[in-house]
Amino acid sequence: MKKAIKIKLFPTDEQQELLFQSCGVARKAYNLCKELDLQYLKQFGKGINDRDFGPLMTQIRRGDDFPYMKLVSADVAKQAVKDYITARSRSFKNFKNGYHVNWKTRKSKLSFYADYVKTKVKRKAVYISMIGDIKTSSQLPRNFKLGNPRVSYDGLSWWISITTEVPKPEQVELTDVSIGLDLGLTTLVTTSDGQTFDNIMKSESVKELDKKIKQYQRALSRKERGSKKYQQTYERFLKCVQKKTNIRRNYAFHVANALVRTKPKRIVMESLSIKHMLKNKRLAKAIHDVAWYNLQTIIIQKANFFGIEVVKVDSRFPSSQLCCVCGNRQPMPLDKREYNCQHCGISINRDLNAAINLASI
Known part of the structure; x- marks a missing residue:
C-alpha cells in the first residue's frame, strides 16, 4: 500500500536559488497554459485540447521569450501543464462552463515537481535533476519507487513530499462494536x-x-x-x-x-x-x-x-435532536448542553447523545 512521506531539505545558497527558479518556472508554465486556453476559447469558442498543451509548452520552452525556463529541468514545466489540465477537468465538475481555474500568483504556494525517474535517494540526501544532491533531515526510503515527488517551500524551510509503497500491516482482529x-x-x-x-x-x-x-x-x-x-x-x-x-x-x-x-x-x-x-x-x-x-x-x-x-x-441527520433511548425528537439550540427528553425523562450530555445516535445507524 502507498504511504506519503514529507522530509525537510537543507539546500545550499546556490541550490536554494535554483529551487526558487524552479518554483517560478512551474508558476509561469501554469499561467501560460491558462492564458493560451483563454485566448483559444475567445477565438474559437472552445478550449485547447488536453493533448495539445504538451507540444505548445515544448515550443515555448525552446523559444527565446522565456530563457530562464532552460535553466531548470524540463519536467518542471511538463508537470505544471498536467496540473493545469487536472485543475481544468476538476472545474468542469464544479461549474457548468468550466474554466474557473485560478491564476498562480506570487502569494501562491511555492512548489514544483521533480521527476521520479531522475530523483535519486542517497545517504541522508536526495538528488534532484539540474540542482544536485540536497541534504535531508532524515533518510528517505531506499530501493523503493518514489511516487510524485514534490518540492515545496513554506516561507521558512524547503520540503520534499513523496509517496512510496510500504508493506500492508498484519490484519488486526476487530471487535463487533x-x-x-x-x-x-x-x-x-x-x-x-x-x-x-x-x-x-x-x-x-x-x-x-x-x-x-x-x-x-x-x-x-x-x-x-x-x-x-x-x-x-x-x-x-x-x-x-x-x-x-x-x-x-x-x-x-x-x-x-x-x-x-x-x-x-x-x-x-x-x-x-x-x-x-x-x-x-x-x-x-x-x-x-x-x-x-x-x-x-x-x-x-x-x-x-x-x-x-x-x-x-448526511449532515441533515438530526443526531442532536433525537433521544438515544426512545427516539423522541425535540429541538436542541446550541446553548443547551444537556439533552432532557420530554418523552422518557432521560438526561444526557448532548454530544454523547448525538454520538450514540450515530453509532446506532
Whole structure:
C-alpha cells in the first residue's frame, strides 16, 4: 500500500536559488497554459485540447521569450501543464462552463515537481535533476519507487513530499462494536462509548500563540513591506503560525490513533457542512481553528490502514435532536448542553447523545 512521506531539505545558497527558479518556472508554465486556453476559447469558442498543451509548452520552452525556463529541468514545466489540465477537468465538475481555474500568483504556494525517474535517494540526501544532491533531515526510503515527488517551500524551510509503497500491516482482529463520533467546539470529539477529547485549540499554549500572532500582524502593518525589519517580523510570524498548525495536526493524529486502538468494527461520523457553518460570524474563527475536515481525513486514513469501515452520515441527520433511548425528537439550540427528553425523562450530555445516535445507524 502507498504511504506519503514529507522530509525537510537543507539546500545550499546556490541550490536554494535554483529551487526558487524552479518554483517560478512551474508558476509561469501554469499561467501560460491558462492564458493560451483563454485566448483559444475567445477565438474559437472552445478550449485547447488536453493533448495539445504538451507540444505548445515544448515550443515555448525552446523559444527565446522565456530563457530562464532552460535553466531548470524540463519536467518542471511538463508537470505544471498536467496540473493545469487536472485543475481544468476538476472545474468542469464544479461549474457548468468550466474554466474557473485560478491564476498562480506570487502569494501562491511555492512548489514544483521533480521527476521520479531522475530523483535519486542517497545517504541522508536526495538528488534532484539540474540542482544536485540536497541534504535531508532524515533518510528517505531506499530501493523503493518514489511516487510524485514534490518540492515545496513554506516561507521558512524547503520540503520534499513523496509517496512510496510500504508493506500492508498484519490484519488486526476487530471487535463487533460500532463507534459514533460527534465533533464539536467545546469538546473536539465525543465517542458513543463515553470517551472525550478536549479541544486543543483552547489550551493555554495555543492561546499564547494566538496572542503572539496578533502582535506580529499589527507589527507587520506598521512596517514597510520588503524592508529587513518586515522580513524578520514576518519570519517570526510564520514560525508561530506553523507551530500552531503542528500542534493541531499532531493532536489530530493522537485522536485518530486512540480511536483505532480500540479496534472497532466501524466508525460512524457526520458529513459536516463546514462551508455553511462558517456563515456564523461568532463561531467562524473557532470552526476554522479546529479543522474538522482535516481531523476526519486523518481518522479515515488511519481506519483504512487497519481495515476499519468508516461511515459518513448526511449532515441533515438530526443526531442532536433525537433521544438515544426512545427516539423522541425535540429541538436542541446550541446553548443547551444537556439533552432532557420530554418523552422518557432521560438526561444526557448532548454530544454523547448525538454520538450514540450515530453509532446506532
